Amino acid sequence: MKRRDFGQYCGLARALELVGERWALLIVRNLLVRPHRYTELQTGLAGIPTNVLATRLKELEQAGLVERQVAPAPARGVVYALTEVGRSLEPALLSLARWGATQLGEPQPGDRVTPEGMALNMRAAFRPEQAVDMTAAWEIHVRDAVVHVVIDEGALTTGLGESPVKPDLVITPQLDEDALPSFRAVVHAIREGAVELAGRRKLLDTFLRVFTAPRAA
Structure with missing residues (x-):
């Protein structure tokens, strides 16, 4: 899946190149709350195709926004977590969430809340x-x-x-x-x-x- 490249020397363009693909910011949203296992991300992002989740995580890792960590005891296995650069997206996400809340209409059939x-x-x-x-x-x-x-x-x-x-x-x-x-x-x-x-x-x-x-x- 080819990533978008706007070819513009602009902070907004670069941000969109890194996190502007479908589902990317919702992955970041969930990881801002806490680290997640792959299966937890699948559950928390109901509707995301498995191949898209795998691709987005790979892209976010390559961009230095997400990293894999060993789950703390007593849990085992690997979790995905935001790096310091990834966590620095929080103010932008909160601003988008506040703006988006003003644009919400009535819930539609099939809408979910996580x-x-x-x-x-x-x-x-x-x-x-x-x-x-x-x-x-x-x-x-x-x-x-x-x-x-x-x-x-x-x-x-x-x-x-x-x-x-x-x-x-x-x-x-x-x-x-x-x-x-x-x-x-x-x-x-x-x-x-x-x-x-x-x-x-x-x-x-x-x-x-x-x-x-x-x-x-």
């Missing part, structure tokens, strides 16, 4: 000016997925699974059976009071203030 996508979209929605010196931890339980959000003196981390520190508040949205478990749907459920809470309930309003823009009047 836990990795939710974790990154929460980073994109983060309003650091509302979290100065804040320390708090949340867990969001959405059907079979768990996403944790930790703010430590204003610095944000998000990830999959249980929080590395004891969560101050666990939020379980009550979504309609046919609703996509998206971050937008979680926020809507919170605002409608369709949630189960465990922990410091006052941190629910804090969560909305820190992770969502004010609603229009």
Whole structure:
């Protein structure tokens, strides 16, 4: 599969040459959340053809954005992880995610939501000016997925699974059976009071203030 070469001495053109191919940025998105095995990337990128995933990983490795690592104990085998250069893409991805969120219409049949996508979209929605010196931890339980959000003196981390520190508040949205478990749907459920809470309930309003823009009047 021939890679695109624009033949232009331009930063944007070079970026598109490296990560502009179909699925490439979604692979980077998932690896920004945590390193993944090949099979985990297949699962988290439902719909990606196997040959395309293999090709994109090879291209990203050759570009110095992705590397293979030995999985830490007690796990075994190889995982794919971002290099320092790959991780430096995060601000650009978050900006794209924020812009893309303004262009989302209603979910279409066949649309999917992944836990990795939710974790990154929460980073994109983060309003650091509302979290100065804040320390708090949340867990969001959405059907079979768990996403944790930790703010430590204003610095944000998000990830999959249980929080590395004891969560101050666990939020379980009550979504309609046919609703996509998206971050937008979680926020809507919170605002409608369709949630189960465990922990410091006052941190629910804090969560909305820190992770969502004010609603229009």
